[in-house]
Amino acid sequence: MSFEEVMHIHANSFEQVIPFDPSSDSLLQLDFTDANKDLTAEILADTPVFSNYISHKLDAAGARYGIGGYNEHRTVYSRSKVFDAAIPSEEPRRLHLGTDIWGKPHTAVMAPIDGVVHSFAFNDQFGDYGATIILSHQLNGFVFYSLYGHLNLASLRGLQEGQLIKAGEVFAAFGIPHENGQWPPHLHFQLILDMGDWKGDYPGVCKFSEREKWLKNSPDPEWILGMNKFLG
Template sequence: MEPLEKLKEWASDPENRISSVVSFDSSADRLYPFDFTAGNLELTDQILADTAAFSAWVTKKLEDTSSRYGIGGYNEHRTIYSRSAHFDTAEEPRRLHLGVDIWASAGTQIFNFYDAVVHSFKNNNQFGDYGATIILKYELNGLTLYALYGHLSLASLNGLQAGQFIAGGTPFAAFGIPAENGNWPPHLHFQLMFDMQGKEGDYPGVCQFSNRAVYLNNCPDPGLILNRTFNIPAE
């Protein structure tokens, strides 16, 4: 069985208790679906160039819609990465998003969705990068899966050790402020990988569109995990 089919089978089994990655009440809390493609004409170059203005725009969207969190982004071709040279290459800029973003205020707690161990962690502190990053390793009925948690607070890295066990449902990190999360409005980048390809503390969260098939094959839809608690459909 292919890794994706194994993951779908595991995630659909109600016996496997998947915890929400943030505190969320599906009966009361609203999610706002953010769109960061070229179709979103509200996000001007002026807003994107100013992290404070970008943060204010995100916050206002959540407040205006009475949404506790914003969410979205998997397999989304985004124009917002033009704000950082980190995503530009000579051949083709990186614009295709490989994870799901959850937008909320700095300091929002992050919970481990299932029993795991720390694979690696790092402060990727370039402008536009992840900032503080933690990668957890999961063993799911014979399937090895990795989850990247990016744009964290620097304090989230304190005391971590590779191989450290973190139980499912345990709070282990928090959303960082722009000064420590790669200069983004506060949010969590949540991404799944079958193969870390030798990388530690980092894995591309955005790829060139021409490499879409290769990266999506290794980075399945995080909705397979999130839809158990957020009720969002996986592709």
């Protein structure tokens, strides 16, 4: 049985990653590709203006959260040198490997399945993850990892590697810009099959030319989130 088959078998048993009631909460799909002509370089260059852009979009749609981004080729990463190649003529990283959920600061983050803390870090560069936690999970003989980026710093306090986090347990929250890598408040949620030697960090964006390799190791977070079916 493949990992994908196992995930689909357990699809209805995963706990929510963020508080969401489909009977009363709306979702808005947000687009950060070059098809979105509203998102100008001027907006991206100014974090408060970018944050206001997201808030306005959610308020106008009556949505509690914005969601999207998996396997999305994003122009938004031009705002940070973190995603640029060391040599300017080489290909930058622009393809997103997780799902982003945009919402209010301090929104609770919960474990979808029992896990242990694999590692955590404060990746404090402009455009990076900011406060980051990675959990390790086991399911039907498969070991996999879930990464939570753009958290608040309080999420890291008292945390220890190997610490048990139970399914449904609130263990983190959305950060604000000074602690989340200078982004509008949101959660980057990513699945990872092989962590390699990474600790407290793992690429959430890859080169488009290497898309197939990276997506194979970071499958669709929707397998756990199960939220896209509620998009209007």
